[in-house]
Amino acid sequence: MTFPANFCLAQTFSDPGEFEKIVPYWDLEQRQISSGRYFNRTLGFHTARLQISIVQLSVGMFERGSIEPGTTMIGMPVGLAGPLYYCGRALGENEIPTLTCGDEYEIVTHAANNLLSVSVDCELLEREARAQTGQSFAGLVKGKRLLMSREEQKRRATILVRTLFSLLQRKSELTPEGQLILEKDILEIIFGGLCDRGRKFRLNPSLQAARRARDYLHRHLQEEVSIADLCAAAGCNRRTLYHGFRKRYGISPHRYMTVIRLNEVRRQLCRQPVYGRITEVAMDWGFFHLSRFTSQYRQLFTEKPSDTVRLYAAGQRPATGSPAPSSSPPDVPATPNPAVTPKFAPLLPI
Numbered sequence: 001m002t003f004p005a006n007f008c009l010a011q012t013f014s015d016p017g018e019f020e021k022i023v024p025y026w027d028l029e030q031r032q033i034s035s036g037r038y039f040n041r042t043l044g045f046h047t048a049r050l051q052i053s054i055v056q057l058s059v060g061m062f063e064r065g066s067i068e069p070g071t072t073m074i075g076m077p078v079g080l081a082g083p084l085y086y087c088g089r090a091l092g093e094n095e096i097p098t099l100t101c102g103d104e105y106e107i108v109t110h111a112a113n114n115l116l117s118v119s120v121d122c123e124l125l126e127r128e129a130r131a132q133t134g135q136s137f138a139g140l141v142k143g144k145r146l147l148m149s150r151e152e153q154k155r156r157a158t159i160l161v162r163t164l165f166s167l168l169q170r171k172s173e174l175t176p177e178g179q180l181i182l183e184k185d186i187l188e189i190i191f192g193g194l195c196d197r198g199r200k201f202r203l204n205p206s207l208q209a210a211r212r213a214r215d216y217l218h219r220h221l222q223e224e225v226s227i228a229d230l231c232a233a234a235g236c237n238r239r240t241l242y243h244g245f246r247k248r249y250g251i252s253p254h255r256y257m258t259v260i261r262l263n264e265v266r267r268q269l270c271r272q273p274v275y276g277r278i279t280e281v282a283m284d285w286g287f288f289h290l291s292r293f294t295s296q297y298r299q300l301f302t303e304k305p306s307d308t309v310r311l312y313a314a315g316q317r318p319a320t321g322s323p324a325p326s327s328s329p330p331d332v333p334a335t336p337n338p339a340v341t342p343k344f345a346p347l348l349p350i
Helices: 016-021 122-133 150-168 176-191 205-219 227-234 238-249 253-271 275-284 290-301 305-313
Strands: 008-013 027-032 040-046 050-057 061-066 071-078 084-086 095-100 104-109 114-121 145-147
Touching: 008 016, 008 150, 016 027, 016 040, 016 253, 027 253, 040 150, 050 150, 050 176, 071 122, 071 150, 104 238, 114 122, 114 150, 114 176, 122 176, 150 176, 205 227, 205 238, 205 253, 227 238, 227 253, 238 253, 253 275, 253 290, 253 305, 275 290, 275 305, 290 305
Parallel strands: none
Antiparallel strands: 008 040, 027 061, 040 050, 050 114, 061 104, 071 095, 071 114, 084 104, 095 145
């Protein structure tokens, strides 16, 4: 895998659909699950074989997909304001998620969080893992996780964030030699903090059932789906289903269905902003009690459906000048000056 070298991204997004467009080569789906105005600030820098990025979110999100072939991604939560669930399980204080090409991933966060990631060419990662640790990268990973003490993780994450801000403020491009040095340095920062590995990660039955039910629901979003249907699709009873959804997503199966369908309504209204179609679109996604639909929509997105239509019909977006999430990493330098920041390029998310 080769990334476009010496490219930077410093951009804000006011809608999950906008963010998805910058990663067309990923199978990415992002939906809002907690109430509030969505705000995503993404910063990143590419070398030819590595990307470092940080995504700041203002609300809780559900994200799933798979990464581009030929890459491995190492994630490092920074300044978490609440739990972060990775593939159905809350990350432990010393756990760092990893994704290899072909893996399907799922991330759930119920609060405004900052997520740091490093995406690396697989060949480079394997070579540097052996050179710096004496082991293959697969040998360092147990159950899709690297382990690092919480204090060490915070310290190294702060170093990586400062490195990213420094790169964004550069007025000149890195030479090929400079890119090689940067790649080695970033991987050394990560590898140097690893500690002894724990038990292999396995999903328990209720989490597996929740995933099967989720897949069934997403295939039948515009159909009438009952809890009994989900239980049948997942091969479990109601108690197991509810337990799995609570553990995996922090909400009940019914709430999950409602939130995902509300996201689909909003995405459709953004693409086709016509006032007369609000009722039609809502009913297409199973909302037949319109006053209740409006109330649920406003509670989740902090705006009425008609507000969404008006803003997008006018070629506008919900305000992107919202303040960045308050859970910023400590002692992070000021935001880069746009005047000296290179133009945008696609960036891989965490």
